[in-house]
Amino acid sequence: MxxxxxxxxxxxxxxxxxxxxxxxxxxxxxxxxxxxxxxxxxxxxxxxxxxxxxxxxxxxxxxQDGRLELSNNRAERAVKELVMGRKNWLFSQSKRGAVATGIYLIKCAQNCRDKSPRPSSILELFVCGIT
Known part of the structure; x- marks a missing residue:
């Protein structure tokens, strides 16, 4: 359905x-x-x-809200990328790795901005979780 x-x-x-x-x-x-x-x-x-x-x-x-999705698959996939890469991003071994990390972090920041009325709070949790 x-x-x-x-x-x-x-x-x-x-x-x-x-x-x-x-x-x-x-x-x-x-x-x-x-x-x-x-x-x-x-x-x-x-x-x-x-x-x-x-x-x-x-x-x-x-x-109650037609905007909500019945499945949380999309959210779980987004978090999986973060969890899988978190340790790899902690210390970049090359300039290329640092650029890739930066691109992904920008993507995460944009996603926070699009999905939350207070993206800074999500970013703060994200950054605190990495360190």
Missing amino acids: EQGWRGLPATERLAQRKEHLQPQMDAFFKWLFELGDSYLPKSKLGRAVEYALGHEVGLRAVL
Whole structure:
């Protein structure tokens, strides 16, 4: 469903989600609550149920704002690049490496500026995390 709505404006995507996704989400969480004590809490099913119930508010956030993405894949890919390269960037061994590091850091700064009302706070966390 969500893939078909990807190109829609946020307001239309939200309307589609409320019409099609909300009933499914309501049924899913109703089913989880109805399970009650029918599972062992430390079993795989028990951990999955507790995880889903613990994240209900966050999962339902997509029903409040059409700009939100249902998947966090894009965010995880962006963070993965940072984590993979962080130690490599700490000390550049060549001018070419330093330039590559600078380009990536500029890209990160631009991304912070585009995504946050206070990009300096994100950049501060980023820089403090490297050192």
